[in-house]
Amino acid sequence: MIRILYFASLRERLGSDGETVSDAPGSVAALRAALAARGGDWQQAFAGDQRVLVAVNQEMADDASLLKDGDEVGFFPPVTGG
Amino acid sequence: MIRILYFASLRERLGSDGETVSDAPGSVAALRAALAARGGDWQQAFAGDQRVLVAVNQEMADDASLLKDGDEVGFFPPVTGG
């Protein structure tokens, strides 16, 4: 099981602040591909030319990062704090 | 006439906070030489290996700076504010 969270403009575009998926895909890249396969806004967000950052267990990660059962994955646009 | 001021450790070493000299030497270098010619602490301060900075009319200057009647010349050690 993987907990996925969406933040800020990404959350608004997808109309979801998060979900739980039961299969643990092997990597962030695989999870992105699975989400993009939903089509529409999902396709655009995860396979388009937008920059969507990712954190695994609340640490910055990248497409090569591996996922395991129980992980928390956060997707979000480039940060704008400070 | 030239007004000369001495500051901080230089003032203490010379035992003077300033004086007025009636002749206007041509340059800061000439004034330093005249002061050094007094010998003793003056010689050491103005012709020794110590660093004595100079300002003419309250602006940082150097040995080449020319002096004219009515100028104010300040001599002092390297600054230590802030």
Next chain:
Amino acid sequence: MSIEIRVQADELDALAEIAAVSAGDTRVGGVVSFVGLMRDLNQGDDIASMTLEHYPGMTEKALRKIVDEALERWELLGVRLVHRVGEVRPPDPIVVVAVAAAHRGEAFRACEFIIDFLKTRAPFWKRELKADGSQRWVDARSSDDAAAAGWGD
């Protein structure tokens, strides 16, 4: 060594944070601080207010990591890093970074390093409410990426 890192919805008292970073430590010779304030103009538009969203849990970890990295790079005596979330209005402070050190050079380097990395690594997002009533998410700036990249890895 006083270290304090906070994310808060309450109003931020930037001056109190700056005072606190050196309080009681007479070894401190210099305090450098950065206060980020909300402006009433952005990209040519009048801005009425802004809402700051963050990723609870990750934010604190990210800020801690940035501060730890600064503590490794420079000899510091204190760091305070406080970031506001929720709704802010001009000229509210959004973030304060205060760094105390024996000597000023290290305090300057560390303070700028912390705010540069916060701007690119800490999960905060701003949504502006324009004076005309419309809303928009603030875009990340490439100049911020460049500033962080300038520190090397």
Next chain:
Amino acid sequence: MSIEIRVQADELDALAEIAAVSAGDTRVGGVVSFVGLMRDLNQGDDIASMTLEHYPGMTEKALRKIVDEALERWELLGVRLVHRVGEVRPPDPIVVVAVAAAHRGEAFRACEFIIDFLKTRAPFWKRELKADGSQRWVDARSSDDAAAAGWGD
């Protein structure tokens, strides 16, 4: 544009100066400040107090020149530079440099530039009273010359 330069024998309220540099100006996005504090230890000795002497008249001109140079180099919205003279004790503030700008990079550059040049160009001198009762003039540091030289001319 708010510019304030002062030399004062009265206690210095560093926080008030930092607050004042951006007060009422909602174009300000960042305030960078440096506060120099008196330490109770210098070169291994306990220091009880310090007397700051200056060159009245020249000091104000020198500070103004440094601030003018910063205003030429960077796009700033406010500068406050206040230096204490007379007797100070740890941990009194000795100097505060507060710089307001629309963007942080310029505020950081200008703030550090001003304090680096103040340390080598403004006519202040410190005499320390050590805890053992003896006095000494503080020597200029070559690291300060190096810091100022780093900015070029």
